[in-house]
Amino acid sequence: MQRIKVKASTNYEVVIGKDLLNKIGVEIRKIAEPCKVGIITDNKVAGKYLETVKNSLEKEGFTTYNFVFKNGEKSKTVETFIKIQNFLAENEFSRKDILLALGGGVVGDLTGFCASTYMRGIRYVQAPTTLLAGIDSSVGGKTAIDLKAGKNLVGTFYQPIKVVFDIKTLDSLPEKEYLNGLGEGVKYAIMDGGEIYELVKDGLSHANLEKFCALCVKSKKAVVEKDEKEGGYRKILNLGHTFAHAIEKLSDYTIPHGRCVAMGLKIIADVSLKQGWLSTAESILVEKLLKNNGLMTPSPFEKKDMIEVMRRDKKVSGDKITIVSIAKIGKCEFKEIKLDQLKKYLR
Numbered sequence: 001m002q003r004i005k006v007k008a009s010t011n012y013e014v015v016i017g018k019d020l021l022n023k024i025g026v027e028i029r030k031i032a033e034p035c036k037v038g039i040i041t042d043n044k045v046a047g048k049y050l051e052t053v054k055n056s057l058e059k060e061g062f063t064t065y066n067f068v069f070k071n072g073e074k075s076k077t078v079e080t081f082i083k084i085q086n087f088l089a090e091n092e093f094s095r096k097d098i099l100l101a102l103g104g105g106v107v108g109d110l111t112g113f114c115a116s117t118y119m120r121g122i123r124y125v126q127a128p129t130t131l132l133a134g135i136d137s138s139v140g141g142k143t144a145i146d147l148k149a150g151k152n153l154v155g156t157f158y159q160p161i162k163v164v165f166d167i168k169t170l171d172s173l174p175e176k177e178y179l180n181g182l183g184e185g186v187k188y189a190i191m192d193g194g195e196i197y198e199l200v201k202d203g204l205s206h207a208n209l210e211k212f213c214a215l216c217v218k219s220k221k222a223v224v225e226k227d228e229k230e231g232g233y234r235k236i237l238n239l240g241h242t243f244a245h246a247i248e249k250l251s252d253y254t255i256p257h258g259r260c261v262a263m264g265l266k267i268i269a270d271v272s273l274k275q276g277w278l279s280t281a282e283s284i285l286v287e288k289l290l291k292n293n294g295l296m297t298p299s300p301f302e303k304k305d306m307i308e309v310m311r312r313d314k315k316v317s318g319d320k321i322t323i324v325s326i327a328k329i330g331k332c333e334f335k336e337i338k339l340d341q342l343k344k345y346l347r
């Protein structure tokens with residue numbers, strides 16, 4: 001088991017290990033007196049883990065309530081947000097009480113946003129059950145809901161009071177969701193190099209999963225502690241994301257985020273090579289890393305369509321866009337590039 005301390009506007013611990021959900025009551029009791037806990041989850045996750053979590057909390061004296069919504073990004077909406085706020089009010093939740101996000105990034109983002117706004121802020125715990133949520137979205141306090149106009153357009157920075165990541169839950173995760181998370185994980189390997197890169201360069205083995213997750217969280221923690229509210233440096237976590245967001249949008253969000261990130265990583269490696277920012281030898285390492293982890297799917301979209309979406313990106317200034325480039329495995333840098341130049345490099 002690993003315990004990682006995050007020092008942000010709220011200091012909290014990220015606990016990573018096996019069979020933690022049946023001890024989640026004990027984990028929360030360490031930092032909170034018995035109170036109401038509103039478990040927010042989706043129908044798929046509820047069927048597998050809700051009972052275990054409820055029993056564990058009740059054993060420690062917490063009173064549990066649960067709100068279950070339909071799984072998937074389509075639920076990360078204002079409508080679900082309002083339903084959860086009403087559920088909290090109807091059950092007389094107060095500022096002394098706690099929300100618990102049990103699920104993937106959709107549950108985590110939505111619950112965090114509800115917690116940050118209900119009564120101007122109540123405490124919440126993240127219990128991620130997908131690889132993506134465990135290594136990325138449950139840490140760092142970005143909360144969000146989507147609008148018709150785009151993803152994550154409404155949100156806050158609001159840190160949880162604890163993250164409990166039971167990696168045993170990944171045993172029930174479908175392969176496609178696992179690869180989705182691995183897309184973000186490989187991003188950390190490129191950013192940091194060293195131990196994370198060594199663990200995944202030939203393909204991540206199950207035996208190394210806990211260590212890998214902990215290293216990803218440590219990597220994110222280091223960035224969040226430097227720039228919690230994304231004044232500048234935190235944007236380094238957007239490695240591969242400029243292209244990923246364009247692919248996601250063009251697919252009408254049918255290709256999962258992490259898969260789009262993996263496609264974006266290949267594109268930024270190509271762009272970095274062609275601009276002379278990355279050597280041929282290092283670009284081959286990036287390619288091998290993606291290939292060995294089953295993440296070498298090319299973007300299915302035309303370059304002119306990708307560029308059109310990117311023109312509307314908030315990182316665009318005039319005819320240029322700021323992107324996170326790869327200098328080598330373990331070193332990424334912000335670079336400005338003309339959109340027309342970028343277009344030439346896309347396939």
Ligand code: NAD
Pocket residue numbers: 042044045048071072073076103104105106107109129130131132133136137138139140141142143151152169170171172173174177180256257
């Ligand atoms: P998700 O929450 O939709 O989960 C994916 C699917 O897996 C769902 O159908 C879910 O029901 C199912 N599932 C979850 N856990 C399971 C388990 N253990 N076994 C079987 N099925 C399980 O998606 P996600 O990929 O976890 O998260 C994506 C979301 O995260 C997006 O909304 C994205 O915007 C957000 N995100 C947020 C941040 C952040 O910093 N806040 C970072 C990256 C992504």
Ligand code: GLY
Pocket residue numbers: 136137140142234237238
């Ligand atoms: N996933 C990007 C961030 O947390 O900043």
